[in-house]
Amino acid sequence: MSDPATACRHCARWADDRAMLEARIPGLASFGSAYGATVGESRLCLLHDQLVMPRDHCRDFTSRAAAAESAS
Structure with missing residues (x-):
């Protein structure tokens, strides 16, 4: 299990x-907006440029803390 x-x-x-x-x-708002059931809990993965669910996983995971550390 992940x-x-x-x-x-x-x-x-x-x-x-x-x-x-x-x-x-583009066009998402025509389906009701990102605030409604069209998107639900999914959000955009900025690396893979696709919608992902909160519990999804991938091998390219980078913790927010690690990203903040490397940015400073």
Whole structure:
């Protein structure tokens, strides 16, 4: 089983900003917006440029803490 601590929702590349979703996915607003059921809990992965669920995992996980450390 995958470690919950490495789930996409904890990744530095997890774009939790729904406004960004609407800006990056043309036509999304025509389905009701990123604030409704069209997107649900999914968010944009900035690395893979795709919608992912909070509990998804991938081998490219980068913790937010590690990303903040490397940026400073």
